[in-house]
Structure formats: structure tokens, C-alpha cells
Amino acid sequence: MINPKSGFLTDNNIILATDFYELTMCAGYFQYNLENSIDDQNDTSTFELFVRKLPRNRNYLIFAGLEQVIHYLQNARFNERTIEYFRSREVFKNIDPKFFDEYLPNFKFDLDVWSIPEGQFFFPNEPIMRIEGPTFQAQLAETYILNVITYQTVVASKASRIRNIAGNRIIVDFGTRRSHSPLAGVYAARASYIAGFNGTSNCLADLELGIKASGTMAHSWVQRFPTELESFKAFYKIYGKNSILLIDTYDIKKGTLNACKTAKDIKGVRIDSGDLVENSKIVRKILDENGLKNAIITLSSDLNEHKIKDLIEKGAPADAFGVGTEMVTSRD
Numbered sequence: 054m055i056n057p058k059s060g061f062l063t064d065n066n067i068i069l070a071t072d073f074y075e076l077t078m079c080a081g082y083f084q085y086n087l088e089n090s091i092d093d094q095n096d097t098s099t100f101e102l103f104v105r106k107l108p109r110n111r112n113y114l115i116f117a118g119l120e121q122v123i124h125y126l127q128n129a130r131f132n133e134r135t136i137e138y139f140r141s142r143e144v145f146k147n148i149d150p151k152f153f154d155e156y157l158p159n160f161k162f163d164l165d166v167w168s169i170p171e172g173q174f175f176f177p178n179e180p181i182m183r184i185e186g187p188t189f190q191a192q193l194a195e196t197y198i199l200n201v202i203t204y205q206t207v208v209a210s211k212a213s214r215i216r217n218i219a220g221n222r223i224i225v226d227f228g229t230r231r232s233h234s235p236l237a238g239v240y241a242a243r244a245s246y247i248a249g250f251n252g253t254s255n256c257l258a259d260l261e262l263g264i265k266a267s268g269t270m271a272h273s274w275v276q277r278f279p280t281e282l283e284s285f286k287a288f289y290k291i292y293g294k295n296s297i298l299l300i301d302t303y304d305i306k307k308g309t310l311n312a313c314k315t316a317k318d319i320k321g322v323r324i325d326s327g328d329l330v331e332n333s334k335i336v337r338k339i340l341d342e343n344g345l346k347n348a349i350i351t352l353s354s355d356l357n358e359h360k361i362k363d364l365i366e367k368g369a370p371a372d373a374f375g376v377g378t379e380m381v382t383s384r385d
Contacts, residue, residue, distance in 0.1 A: 101183050116206055
């Protein structure tokens with residue numbers, strides 16, 4: 054492939070992360086006001102964001118995404134490239150050249166924003182955000198605001214349900230590889246953190262947002278070595294007491310024993326398959342019998358609030374949960 058493109062958002066193109074009809078309306082507002090001698094600053098509108106009804110499996114929602122909205126409103130600008138995109142479309146041929154030559158180069162958002170705080174729960178038919186200002190500006194911001202708020206609120210609402218069930222246990226976002234895009238992975242990490250998660254596997258969320266990233270190892274690490282024990286020892290040699298060893302690649306009992314043979318001060322083990330209740334009980338017993346009573350057990354494998362509730366009620370000795378697909382896609 055020649056000259057592949059990432060398609061990523063940047064501050065240089067974010068102004069066009071919108072629906073085309075926002076552009077046709079905005080250009081239309083400008084042309085109408087120009088022809089009717091209406092000052093754009095006096096042509097104001099108010100937009101309110103709310104939901105009409107709750108999703109089928111939700112009894113509340115958690116608000117998230119406000120920070121990205123504010124960043125957009127403070128930084129989104131038209132530049133030579135985005136103006137030329139606008140100008141080049143045939144549909145805008147009747148728009149006065151002043152729009153492209155004078156208005157857009159000097160455009161910036163100057164809107165009043167009222168919002169509930171991130172992390173607050175809300176219900177249908179109550180405004181959670183109000184945007185007020187020049188109609189052109191308020192209209193142009195609509196699509197981006199809806200996109201950012203909707204996805205992060207979906208994830209935060211799901212994550213909140215998981216946190217409520219898990220109690221004080223550690224919960225980490227493992228969802229990046231299952232999210233709908235790399236950017237969605239960052240937003241999911243952020244939204245789940247707002248809802249009470251302890252951290253994420255997403256390194257970019259750590260770098261850009263300060264949400265602590267952590268991780269263990271994959272089955273591919275274990276399979277890379279001649280034996281499971283060798284893979285554990287190699288990992289421990291590098292990461293020491295911070296090591297969390299993945300023990301279910303071959304046999305859960307043998308994997309746990311190999312973890313015990315590796316070192317007595319490993320941080321813990323992770324189970325990612327099989328009967329998590331039965332396996333975690335077996336693992337806890339083996340760890341305790343071999344002097345690793347402080348080693349934590351992390352469970353993962355398509356977990357959600359219902360599965361975690363079942364694990365807890367059945368006595369699974371889990372100290373932490375890794376939650377991914379079910380949260381970032383909000384499958385239900």
C-alpha cells in the first residue's frame with residue numbers, strides 16, 4: 054500500500070470530525086445572515102443534551118467526556134487545509150467568498166457551557182449539558198460533542214455497574230484490543246477510571262491522561278520458552294516482586310506450582326480461562342500451602358458485572374479482575 058494514512062484526529066483536523074450536514078447548515082447560517090444584515094454574534098441559539106430513555110439493561114447512566122468537549126471548544130480551528138476542503142465542495146459554490154477568506158480563518162468557538170460534572174449519575178429527560186452562543190458555533194459543535202459524550206458515558210455506565218459489584222477489589226481495564234478504535238481504547242480507559250476502575254492496560258491513556266497502566270504477560274510469552282517454569286523465571290528475573298504470572302497456558306495446577314517454584318515474593322498470578330471459580334480455589338490452596346499467602350489472584354476472561362457477581366457469590370478467592378470486551382463494547 055502506497056502512502057497509508059492513519060485517519061487519526063489531531064488538533065489540525067479535529068474541526069472536521071463532524072457530519073457534513075453541520076457544514077451545510079453553518080455555511081447556510083452565514084449566507085442567510087449576510088444577505089439579511091444579521092450580525093452572527095447576535096444570532097444565538099441554545100442546545101441541550103439529554104437522553105430520552107434508558108437502555109434496556111440500565112437503571113442509571115454515568116456522565117463522562119466533558120474534558121474532551123472543552124479541549125475541542127478551546128482548540129478546534131479552521132486552517133488552510135480544512136478551509137480548502139470546505140471550499141472545494143460543489144455544494145458550497147453559492148456561499149459568499151468572505152466565508153472562506155475572512156470568516157473561517159478567524160473562527161474560534163466562543164460558547165457558554167453548562168454541564169453536570171463527570172462521574173455524576175443521571176436519568177432520562179434531564180439536561181446534562183447546555184451549549185449557548187452564536188448559532189453557527191453551537192451547530193458546528195453538535196456532532197463532536199455527541200460522539201465524545203455518548204461513547205464515554207456508555208463505557209462509564211457499564212464500568213460503574215462492575216465497580217458496584219466488585220466492591221473494594223482491584224479492577225483494571227483490559228479492553229484496548231477489543232475497543233472500536235485506538236482512540237476508543239483511550240476513551241474507554243478514561244471513562245472506566247472515572248467510574249471507579251483502578252487502572253488500565255492502555256499505555257497511551259497513561260502517557261496522555263495519567264491513568265496508571267499495568268499488565269502481566271500473555272500466553273505467547275509462556276509459549277516462547279522451552280518450559281513454563283523457564284518462562285516464569287525469565288520474567289521474574291526482569292520484573293522481580295512485581296511479577297504477575299499467567300498460569301493457565303497448559304495446566305492450572307502445574308502452572309501454579311511453577312509459579313511457586315519461581316519465587317516466594319511474586320506479586321501474584323492470573324487466570325484467564327476455564328472454570329474461574331474452581332480454578333481460583335485450587336490456585337489459592339496451592340499458593341497458601343507453598344508459602345505464597347500474599348500473592349494475589351487476578352481473574353480475567355470476558356468478565357462483566359453479572360459474571361463477577363457470580364464469582365463472588367460462589368466464593369472465588371479473587372483479589373482483582375481484568376475487564377475488557379464486555380465493557381468497552383458494552384455488549385448488553
